[in-house]
Amino acid sequence: MSEHDDEIPSALSSEPLSRAIGDRYLTYALSTIMHRALPDARDGLKPVHRRILYAMRELKLSSTGGFRKSAKISGDVMGNYHPHGDAAIYDAMARLAQDFAMRYPLVDGQGNFGNIDGDNPAASRYTEARMAKPSESLLEGLAENAVDFRPNYDGTLEEPVVLPAAFPNLLANGASGIAVGMATNIPPHNLDELVEACLAMIAKPAIEDDALIDFIPGPDFPTGGVIVEPRENILTAYRTGRGAFRLRAKWEIEDLGRGQWQVIVTEIPYQVQKSKLIERLAEVIQTKKVPALADVRDESAEDVRIVLEPKTKTVAPEMLMGMLFKNSDLEVRFSMNMNVLIDGRVPKVCSLKEVLRAFLDHRRDVLCRRSQHRLDKIAHRLEVLNGYIIAYLNLDRVIEIIRTEDEAKPALMRENWAVTDGAPVFLTEVQAEAILNMRLRSLRRLEEMELRQERDNLLAERAGLEELLGSEKLQWKAIGTELKDMRKQFGKGTAIGARRTSFADAGEVEEVPIEAMIEREPITVILSQMGWIRAMRGHNALDAEVKFKDGDGPRFALHAETTDRIVMLGANGRAYTVLGANLPGGRGMGEPVRLMADIPNEVEITHVLVPKEGEKYLLASTAGDGFICPAEELIAQTKSGKQVLNVKAPDQTAACVPVSGDMVAVVGENRKVLVFPLGELPEMAKGKGVRLQKYKDGGLSDIRTFTAAEGLSWKDPAGRTRTETDLSEWEAKRATAGRMAPRGFPRDNKFN
Known part of the structure; x- marks a missing residue:
């Protein structure tokens, strides 16, 4: 082991990893916030x-x-x-x-x-x-x-x-950016309106945001459009610095004669790419989300012209546009977050008044600095002019000094240029330098009157600037004049200044149900065993012969209309909905229904129905549980469907029958029949339900409702209809086992 092994280089230091990462990330965050993502409130x-x-x-x-x-x-x-x-x-x-x-x-x-x-x-x-x-x-x-x-x-x-920044560019052009832990999104506004608001703030510094909105009613987007946000929401957004604006495309109806018409979109929402908007509208047509829309064409040149053709002239244009606003970017929501840097250092979410105040204070600072700069220039020029005047009055002596002295500049500065019996007057270094730098051709122009006139003008200008710097009132008046000059250049009277975005009430184009936009026609819905669905025109015989793919065959057939919602109930108790108008035509073999609704491959479709308003259905599972469900609760709004009947495997959906009458008859796989009053069943939107019939083994086979006075009917094995009016033998309380079916009851344990 060497004697240097325990030495640690002085350049290294030890600190916890969390602190080291935190310090460095904070540095990065501050750099992003201040030098990249957020705009300065002063120049925007x-x-x-x-x-x-x-x-x-x-x-x-x-x-x-x-x-x-x-x-x-x-x-x-x-x-x-x-x-x-x-x-x-x-x-x-x-x-x-x-x-x-x-x-x-x-x-x-x-x-x-x-x-x-x-x-x-x-x-x-x-x-x-x-x-x-x-x-x-x-x-x-x-x-x-x-x-x-x-x-x-x-x-x-x-x-x-x-x-x-001679005008409030932050609000005039807007800004957007994503920093670390914060973001900004400011819409553009009309410059003429911003100037009016600034002038109002100058006249009344304590003005509130509620009053400013009278001058600035809302954003003014370069692509135009129509703002349909309520005034109260706009006021709240400007007061807090956060909010959103609903922006719609501008459209008009073009009459084609003979009752035909089409919609022309002339302005699209801000930041919406026209090509992607056209693609989205084409997708809406393909998926039939707006069945009333037949075609979309882009006929734009320099201006925007998007043609929307309706499928039928009977549909109201307002209805068509209402659905398109909901299903495409013809309407967007522009979120506002006025997060800006105050004085270039502090990020803050500002109200409309705070942003305008930051701009006006900046303009005042700029005005004072420019005025002081001009004062300094005037002082320098006055000093030079005084030197020129001295040189003009003593031109011969100045020329003599320059010709005879080796160092002319110090000699000029030593010379006393005072008039007889006057106070001594000496040239400063600046004046001497200016005299020496004069060209000979300038000597003829050094006329005393011109020099004195320029000096008097500068003295008057200096007095005005000094008065300006000493009076806050004069400063704001000057700022107001500058803003009015901006309005003359870019105001409403100019080509660029006229307001482009208009305002309207969102209620004028209300959302309408899809059914109102579809031409009502009768259809026959056919669903095959392999799950292929189609709609034949007209109400054909339900047992009519229809072609199917090899290995496929009929499963469900029912009459409906193009405006109906077709509900398919899966074995998993989930209801799936498709619109009649969206079903493929009957010329071919149809399309797999699992492409139109997200039905898992392993889930079997047990029932197909057309629920109508006011109807009720009795839902039951093979476990013997069930309840009454209103028809509107069976309709799903999404492709993934809606869970209505709660079942646990291996149980599944056994029945979905319309409710009529006052009694319920239920039969189990054990051929036992139970009859009880309909009032014993609850009405629910979804759930497991209550016990209908008790079983030792097996499960529920079929169920139906009927009127006690008319009796219970079924078809016997010979195909004859049999009606039993005396059902006292099978009547009992709900959730009991019941008794064996009467003689002649169908062998498949089904009432129909």
């Missing part, structure tokens, strides 16, 4: 977007100038300010140029920047970009010390901490 931008706009400004890509390759822009952003992947930077820049994603696009793109169908932008080497007009408003004031700067990631350059 994340760091990547802020760096893109700043880099475009440094490249002098103004909204009226030329375009540059997107690859050049994303490369500069990556190399100078944002040390992340160029693909991520380009994707972020491309989104800023998409007019269907941004309410007020910040980048003016040339080339393929993607479309509302969901197609990706072309590669960065093919597209070009420059700043859009709104982004210039966000950057205005950077050269006037409006905001703080910080070193870039390698310390070679500087970048702004936040942009001056």
Whole structure:
């Protein structure tokens, strides 16, 4: 063992694993929250977007100038300010140029920047970009010390901490992002309405969110649409910073003549890809979830035009759209979570008022900093002007000093330029430097009147700026003027500023039952032994000959209508439902019913029925338990079915018969018959039920209900109908064993 074995290098330290992981994960979380996912409440931008706009400004890509390759822009952003992947930077820049994603696009793109169908932008080497007009408003004031700067990631350059932001971009364009433990999702709004709200806040700082909603009734999405969220919910969302907005597509009816019509969708909800919406509508047609919809076509060019053809002209357009809103992305729910960084440091879920207040306070800070910067520039210029005036009044002496002195600058500063009997006047270093840097051609322009006029103008401007900085009232007035200028550029009177999203009452398109949208026609439902189902047109004879696949044969046949819900009861006591209109036609062999409903392969279908409103059914298991169930409780809303009768293997469903009359007759596999009053059975939505008949061995074979006055009927072995009115021999209390069946009772122990 060496003498160095017990030495631990000083660079190593020991700490619990949980603390080490926790500290590092916290660092990562803070970095994600502050530098990636959440926008700043002041300018509404994340760091990547802020760096893109700043880099475009440094490249002098103004909204009226030329375009540059997107690859050049994303490369500069990556190399100078944002040390992340160029693909991520380009994707972020491309989104800023998409007019269907941004309410007020910040980048003016040339080339393929993607479309509302969901197609990706072309590669960065093919597209070009420059700043859009709104982004210039966000950057205005950077050269006037409006905001703080910080070193870039390698310390070679500087970048702004936040942009001056002449309009509330956070709400105007919205934002979305997922951080660690928190997320944000802010919808875009109308700039004109935001300016009105800001002016109202300036006039009345204590204004409440309830009053602000009068100016900002809701989001304004770039793709338009119709908001159907109640005003109370919108107010709650803006007051708390969390909520949701129901957004529907905008549609209209196009008359085709002769009573024919079709629906034209002209605006789709925000962030819904049109191609996927068309696919979803096609799937709705294929699965017959909306039977009234016959076809969907995309006839869009520059605008959105989706054609929806109804199956029949008798269906109401409102009914058709009501079902489509429920079953497709023609209606979406946009969740709002106004989680933003306050002062670029503290994440907070803010109300509408808090977000606008953060913007206005930022604008005031920008105004004061720009004013102070201008004051400093004026002070410097006044100093230079005073030097010029001295030089003009003593031009010959200035020229003499410059020609004769080896060091002209110190000589100019030593010279007393005072008028006779006046106080001594000396040039400062700045003034001497400015005089020495003058060109000879400028000497003729150094006219005293012009210099004094410029000095007087600067003195007046300085007085105004000093008054502005000393008066909060004047500051807010100036901010209001700036906001009104923004409204002139991007307000409702401009092409980009008009509100696109409208409001409506959701009640105008109510949800309707599927049956109301289907043309009612008679059908004959046939289910084969192997589980293939089909619907023949019309009410055919139930024993009519029908073709089946090899090895298959008839099992169930019943009359129904296309608007009916067909219920299949499995041996497991579970009810499965299919709509008559969704059944395949009778020309072929049909389709496996197990594809239309999630019926396990091992579960046998024991009964098929068409439950009608107001009817009741008597359900019973082979164990001899049962109850009365209302017809509507047998209808399942999902493909997986609905458990109605609780049975345990090896028991299974034995009977499902319609209830009529006042008595119940039950026969067991032991041929014992029991008759008791119907009132002894409970009415339940689901369950095991109560004991119907007691057995030592075997189980329940059949059950039926009848009217005591009419008697109990059955067919004897010879096929003749026999009716027994005196049933006193078999009448007893429910759950007793009963007595042997009367002579002539069918050998299969079935009443029918």
